[in-house]
Amino acid sequence: MVIEAQQSNAEANQQRHPAHAPDMPIVAVIGDGQLARMMQTAAIELGQSLRLLASSNDASAAQVCSDVLLGDYTNLEDVRRAAQGADAVTFDHEHVPNEHLDALIAQGVNVQPRPEALIYAQDKLEMRKKLQALGAPVPPFARIDSVEDALAFWDQVQGEVCLKARRGGYDGHGVWFPDTREALATQVGELLEAGTPLMAEEKVALRGELSAMVARTPSGATQAWPVVESVQRDGVCAEAVAPAPNLDVALRQQAEELSVALANGLGVTGVLAVELFVCQGKDGAVELSVNELAMRPHNTGHWTQDGCCTSQFEQHLRAVLDLPLGDTHTTANYTVMANVLGAAHDPAMPMNKRVLEVMRRYPKAKIHLYGKEHRPGRKIAHVNFCGEHLEATRNAAQAAAHFLVHATWPEQSSEQGE
Amino acid sequence: MVIEAQQSNAEANQQRHPAHAPDMPIVAVIGDGQLARMMQTAAIELGQSLRLLASSNDASAAQVCSDVLLGDYTNLEDVRRAAQGADAVTFDHEHVPNEHLDALIAQGVNVQPRPEALIYAQDKLEMRKKLQALGAPVPPFARIDSVEDALAFWDQVQGEVCLKARRGGYDGHGVWFPDTREALATQVGELLEAGTPLMAEEKVALRGELSAMVARTPSGATQAWPVVESVQRDGVCAEAVAPAPNLDVALRQQAEELSVALANGLGVTGVLAVELFVCQGKDGAVELSVNELAMRPHNTGHWTQDGCCTSQFEQHLRAVLDLPLGDTHTTANYTVMANVLGAAHDPAMPMNKRVLEVMRRYPKAKIHLYGKEHRPGRKIAHVNFCGEHLEATRNAAQAAAHFLVHATWPEQSSEQGE
Structure with missing residues (x-):
């Protein structure tokens, strides 16, 4: 309750940035890439203008928005500043720590999508488990916490192994196709040692x-x-x-x-x-x-x-x-x-x-x-x-x-x- | 030559605003209304971002641009600042004084459209004369510098008179349909006294x-x-x-x-x-x-x-x-x-x-x-x-x-x- 009262006072005290027309909603976007940039063109025609949390003023989306806060999406205070007074907070990437989003939600911020959903776009193992539970078609998969896990999975799928970093992969990064048991063992050993949580799934035809x-x-x-x-x-x-x-x-x-x-x-x-x-x-x-x-x-x-x-x-x-x-x-x-x-x-x-x-x-x-x-x-x-x-x-x-x-x-x- | 050298030094010295991606052209728009606003959505997708000369930071187009200069389009220095380093200067209205545009062009600024063309969108009498010379279909018209001019025109078109302010009219403003000779005379007298240059043309069916x-x-x-x-x-x-x-x-x-x-x-x-x-x-x-x-x-x-x-x-x-x-x-x-x-x-x-x-x-x-x-x-x-x-x-x-x-x-x- 105390937190909510503080939040609402802070909102009341915050001066509205001239980017935002009276009576129009403010969407705060965490991220400054092309997805946020193209959201801004849509926002303009809807009578809005985005608020951005950006890494620099010349980032793709920051070039075309006027309400730009410079900051780091891994820093809770920066994310909180961006969220202040916004009607909704959304993202152009999946990399904001979910604990920050939980903190915002606890303060009454309207975060969309919610971290409970986002986790399935962030962690490939969680995604696979949930999809299986929902009856969606997924290949056989396994959590890989050791070289032994990896070799057991190799045997289970007759060597048709696709190894994946659970988090942070995109555009072919964080995906490997080792073609021997030895290559798999070496790769898994190195990745786990480097602290990369892993999963594996069967290669599909x-x-x-x-x-x-x-x-x-x-x-x-x-x-x-x-x-x-x-x-x-x-x-x-x-x-x-x-x-x-x-x-x-x-x-x-x-x-x-x-x-x-x-x-x-x-x-x-x-x-x-x-x-x-x-x-x-x-x-x-x-x-x-x-x-x-x-x-x-x-x-x-x-x-x-x-x-x-x-x-x-x-x-x-x-x-x-x-x-x-x-x-x-x-x-x-x-x-x-x-x-x-x-x-x-x-x-x-x-x-x-x-x-x-x-x-x-x-x-x-x-x-x-x-x-x-x-x-x-x-x-x-x-x-x-x-x-x-x-x-x-x-x-x-x-x-x-x-x-x-x-x-x-x-x-x-x-x-x-x- | 001296002026051009100064201009190009000034350009070299001017720091590029982060709104403008490297290698992308800068279009400066004089005006801050919805036309400039909607040009910005088009500019964004073309990899650009407009520079605006705006009257306020919360004007329609200023809400959605980050390179905004506050100023007055009737002030040459303000227009000059907006034009500096721009690949083209254009407009969301016709009200910039043409002598300012001539001054910019003399400095080497790329003004589009040019004042020689713009005059026909600014002055209805000049427009009518030019259209007639080009053979475009226009109703009979006359320059009205006196009540006598107006009454002569009334007689010429059997009272089917549409009276217009030569400049600044839009959306029905600056257009009158006096229905008697007396009303025409009174109106023309008042408008000329107030310093409004006039023309008249025949009402069309x-x-x-x-x-x-x-x-x-x-x-x-x-x-x-x-x-x-x-x-x-x-x-x-x-x-x-x-x-x-x-x-x-x-x-x-x-x-x-x-x-x-x-x-x-x-x-x-x-x-x-x-x-x-x-x-x-x-x-x-x-x-x-x-x-x-x-x-x-x-x-x-x-x-x-x-x-x-x-x-x-x-x-x-x-x-x-x-x-x-x-x-x-x-x-x-x-x-x-x-x-x-x-x-x-x-x-x-x-x-x-x-x-x-x-x-x-x-x-x-x-x-x-x-x-x-x-x-x-x-x-x-x-x-x-x-x-x-x-x-x-x-x-x-x-x-x-x-x-x-x-x-x-x-x-x-x-x-x-x-």
Whole structure:
């Protein structure tokens, strides 16, 4: 009670930052990357402006917000300052310590999604256990606390082992495929010694990847997007195609229903991305298996900015504010998103010139740049194309992204686009 | 030469604001209203962030930008500060004194559109003269420097007089329809005495209004949008329907060609809106007549945010930066934009609650709020609906806008929407 009274006095005393129009909600976002940046464009049209907890004033999202607090999301006081007076607190990553979020909630702060749900996007072992309990399709898995655990699992799955760091992995980081018992033993020994909590699961016979996305409000309303095909290169999302082409109707329905069931079962609020493996089961049948979960806007949902009535960024804001969710029908036959990752060596042609060349060749290209400097492999932009025909749309997206990365056109690319 | 050297030193010395990512162009916008605000959402996705010259930190656009200079657009030094180091300077209104722009251009600043073009959006008499010289359809008009001029014009057009302030009029302000010779004489006498430069033109037999919009780059490339029908209430735009329904193909083509011809003929850069009257000519035939010009994003182009591949805000930025223009195909059969103007008495229900109710009833509503406080008649938001069928789309847009204004549903409105 004392704490609540202090909080409410502090709120009353805090002067409202001029970024926030009277009568409009304040959403505080912990994080300053491109997801927060693109939430800000959605916020602007909804009459809002985000408050950011950012690491620097020139971070991707901080460039485009005026209410920016500089601080560290691992520091409770910094997170508390960002939350003060906010109608909802949300995230552009999963790395805020949950004990900080518990502390905020104890003070009456409206944190969305809640740490009870977030844990399943933070800890892969907790996620696997919960998914199994909910009856969602997951491969055999085990907690790995010792080399012995690892070798026992190797034998259990006949050497088809995928080893994972329980926390902090993304874009292929924190995932290993040791190909002998000895390699597994060495790797597990080193990782445990370095203090990395581990789990292992059986490798699947991968035929493709899907992403099933849904938004859910604290009141329990859900709204799914069409399931998309996600194409990975070197463990990183390279492309998303909406809706997933050549997808069996039953699988599509299963994926969509699964995303809604998981959003409800895990108590997710905001956007949930369910990354799915399409794999060949033991009996030869094609089946789904959950790979990862993310509880925020997700790379495989960027297509919604240009190909859908309600973008994932707008929907995330609506969801965390417990507003009614928007319609998710597509506005084109196909929308293809292609990621722009920093090349090994940044071409001499400056990015603004590359953008000009892509605009010249493809008047339909929707280029989204994150305001980030080049770094090899870094996600610095994506490009969306909407079109009637899959192949032409996909070719155009790939060619445009290729040019933004390399400042050259791929050999096969068409001058025409869609 | 000396001036240029000073400018370039000043630029080199100026520290780049962290809002602006390395290698990305800086567009400075003079003005802080909703047009600048919506340019910022387009700028963000293009990897940019605007620099604003704003009157206050809580102005509509200033809420959502971080590089904000407070100042007065009638003060040359303030405009000069905003222009410093910018790749282009543009506007969200027409009220910057042209002598200031000439001074900037003399210093080497890239002002778009140029004052030589802007004058035709600022001074209605200059506009009429130039349009006539270009062969564009305009009603008979006259410069009015005296009561005698006015009475002579009254006789010339048999009393069908529309009297206009040459500068500063908008949304029905600065336009009068005196219905007797005496009323005309009195009004003209008073206005001239108050120092208001005047012109008069013949009233047209109005059957409807269209808006033909186009963007043009400094290199001379043009790209038009589909012509829209614009519905006015009390002299203010209430609705825009894209594309204009039931429009004769020849008239549509004429309107579009006219917008392109005027953009070229006037040397416009950025977005040009040509407001057109559809009128009954002397011979009974339906014909077009130019009403007004605006050289910036325009209220009748707001539909492009949700119903078109390239929005007018993105296109304006591309145009003033001399980038290739984007595709302007529509993404739905019909898009209807309805304006939200402050009611005479603001309803007790707060705006955020009204937004929630509209979202609940219409999941397809695209609400765009400007972060402005209520004032009777003030433009505070608009709502876009895309749909297959005109009537349902239009009903939904009207009902949503009505609720945002009055916090009540119009009697006829459907629960279903499109």
